Every structure is written in C-alpha cells, then in structure tokens.
Amino acid sequence: MSDDTDDRVGDETWPEVSFQDRMDTVRFDVHERAHIVVDGTVCADCSSRDCVVACPANLFVPTSDGGIVFNYEQCFECGTCYLVCNREGAISWSYPEGGHGVIFRKA
C-alpha cells in the first residue's frame, strides 16, 4: 500500500471536477433562439424551487431579488424542469431547432 492510497481512505472529499469543467465535456451546437423560456415573475412566489435542485445541468439560478434566471445554452433537453415545476406557465418548453442543442458523443 502506498501512502497515496492510504490518504484516500476515509477522505470524504473526492477530487471532483468543477461543474463548469463537467459541462465543458458536453458538446452543444447552440441556436440563437432560446428553446426554453422561464417567466421569472411566476417563480417569485415559489418557495420549493424544485428546478434549482433537479436540473442536471444546473441552469436555474436563483437571483437576489427572489426570481430565477435560466440559461438555455447548456441544456440536455431532458424535460426534468417542466415535470418538477409546480407553477403553471413558469416554463415554456420546446426542443431546439433541428440540428441544434446537445450532441452526445460517439465512441
């Protein structure tokens, strides 16, 4: 056993890549039109903010004035946000223009 290995035992802080580095591994062909639009005024009186926790790309960012800012560029197009959202009309969801959006990698 090397010291290196022993150091890892019981260490709870696994050397994780930063979230931006994580998202930088994903290929996107971003279209100029936002395929998802979030109406932050509807979000203002939402206390649960399920989208902030659940979006795997971490695209829902709470603002200091109690709203939500959404960035569509690095979206997986998965559908989690509109399914967990409990505010009618907060999220307008569609797919990006053909050929655009996330492009998963071949081997």
Next chain:
Amino acid sequence: MVDVDAIVVGAGPAGACAAIALARAGHSVVLIERGPFAGSKNMYGGVVYPRILDRLIPNWWEEAPIQRWVTRRSTMVMTGTQALTVDFRSDAWGQPPYNGATAYRPDFDHWLAGHAETAGAQLLTSTTVTGLLRDADGRVVGVRTDRPDGDLTARVVIACDGVNSFLAKEAGLYHHADAKHFTLGVKETLALPKHVIDERFGVRGREGVDIEIIGCTSGVNGGGFIYTNLDTVAVGVVLKLPALAAQALRPEEIIAGMKAHSAVAPLIEGAELKEYSAHLIPEGGLTMMPELVTDGMLVAGDAAAMCLAAGIWLEGVNFAMASGMYAGEAATGALRGGDTSRAGLAGYTRRLADTFVLRDHRKFRRAPELVLSDRVQHRYPQLVAAVAERMFRVDNPNPKPGLRRILAQERRRAGVSRRDLARDGWAGLRTFG
C-alpha cells in the same frame, strides 16, 4: 394526395426498427430526426439486449457497434460504509447469440438507422417536428417541421419521439403523465486504459461487467450503475423525480457520493471525465402508458413509456426496438388494407399483447413501485448489510449470537416490523414470481 406512405418521428431504436419494417415491405417512409445524426440526442446507462434484432438483422452481433459483451452481472446492496454484492458470471454470454452488451447510443442508434436507410427509408436529420397535422375529424394526417417548407403528409405517422413525446400528448393519448412516474438518469463516462479496466473488473478481451446498485443515492429513491465499455467506465445514478426535487442534493453530488464509496472508488481511481450526460426515463411502466393507437398514428418506444424498470430487469432499448418493429408491421398491414384508422391499426396492440412487450409489462406492473418504495430503498439495504456484517464478524471473546438472533435484532434496529417483512415478501413473490 399524400407525400409518403409513412412518417416515423425519431430515429432512435423504435423509429429505426419501424422504418426498417415499413421500407422492407415496399412503402415510402420518411424517418425524421431532430439531431444532426441518429443517436445524437440519446443517452442511457449503457446495456442493450439486442436479441429482438434476430428477425430484422440476422447475425447482428457481427456488425453492431458493441463495446463489450456483459459476462458478469453484479447486484450490490450498499450503505454509506458497507456493500454486499451478488456476482454472477457466464461464459455463454460472451458467445453468440450473447445476452447483454454495452454500447454508446450515438454509435448504436446511428448504426440501426443506417439499416433503415439501406432498406429504403429516407432519413431526414436536423429536423425538429413541431406538431401534428390533423384533418377536420381530428385524424392525424402528417407532421409540421421546422424546415422552411415544413409540412409533410402521410397515411400513417409513427411517433417514436422519446420520453417527452409531445406528439402523443398533442394527440391526447397521455392521461397519466406525472412526475412520479419518471426518473432522471445522470451519468459520467470515465476514461481508463483498457488493460486497467480489464484488471480492475476481472474481465478479458470483449468481456464486460454490469453492476446494479441499490442504496447508493444519498437517500433519494433510485439506484446506481457501473458499466464497462472498452476504454471507459460508465458510472451513474437514476433518481426518482419528486424525491430528487425534495432533497437538497443535486444529481452530480449524488454521483460524487457514490464514486467516493470504498466499493466504487478503487474501480475508477485516476479516471478522466470524458462526458457528463443526462436523460429522463419513463419508469412507471404499465401505470403511465398512453393509449398506443389513434386514427392515423401509432406510438412506440419511450414515447409509449415502454421502459421496463423492474429492479432485476432494467431494459428499454429492446422494448423500443420491438415496439417499433411491431408498429412498422402493423402500419404495413393497415396500408395494404387501405385502412389506417384506429381500427385498421389495431394490429399493433395485438402484436404487443402477444409478445414480451406488453406481457412483461403486465406481469411486472407492480415492480416499479415496489422497487422505488421507501422500505426497499432505505430500510432493507441497511438491514441486509447489517446482518452480513454481524454474520461475518468474529467478535471474540463474545460468543456468536446465531443467525436468528442477529436477524431479529437488526430487523428491529432497521425499523422493519415482522408484518412489513411478510407483506413485502409476499409482494415480492407476487411481483416477480
């Protein structure tokens, strides 16, 4: 006059198989894909069971873009500091006709859609379908796309547009779509040299490993997986949506927790993140399934919630390929008979009901709820691991307590009543028997 006999929306496994069946029967087919190539929008954990292809592509294993053949299948029960693994290995699964295989979906789906093109289907990539075209009676007669001259008409439309299926929803076929029926799958594809993967996972050549894990999701109902590709390891979790939303932990933090576990960390130490990805899974099974047929349209694959998430069995691509193939065959019959109304297309539901597609879903209809229930998710992993630890621990100078006493003590400690155990045991027998 219509533009083509059939439009298939979505060039995933369901759409490709539907298009192959239709094109080989001599019909004009347009296969529409919103990504720049078939498979570019598609992601899953990593294992496909392709035997259903025996009919469409004989000896498919000689050409399919497979990473590894799964010859080791492990099931791991995990707590924060413990892991109990049941590990099965079969040499037969490393030889034709094989069983499971790991594959990248962009490779696999691209390959399968290529067969649709070879059969004569016209593949239209980079084209997003934005809605249905319907006549005055509400019958589906085509689709609207985001191309400049974007409307396309057909005698039958097959919606294979994936887990969010806006086409099935627009046609009014979904009555039960609810967040509780969906899980979010998030995955890291981690690069390691092939020989390192072979050594760490105990496999050689094209042999591969499938590890399914329960108890690794930081208290969020779901499960985890580790699959070996040739020179990457796929590590991910599947998380029940309402449970995830109710937690303060984000998906990537839950993966990080699983990766740091002593049963997982040594397998992936030093690996480099090659790709992070996410996708929804329609895990609800029969409970969430939409109506599958309407006038002028069929629904197949994830769009019809065909994923089988039954704990022991975690399948989706095979159900997509089969439902797509049967949809294509039923559409062929309807086109020949000149009747693509709901009645004319009813052969689809008959085919599904006669085969594993609906028979498996009916048989295991209670499984998704049982597998994601709180006791199975949280209390039983704790109980099982605690019993194993006490059983294997040599506690001298104390005498051994005996298995019955260990079981009784740990059952109480895990907060499981005898009645719970009896009830869940019976439910398990009814569900999986």
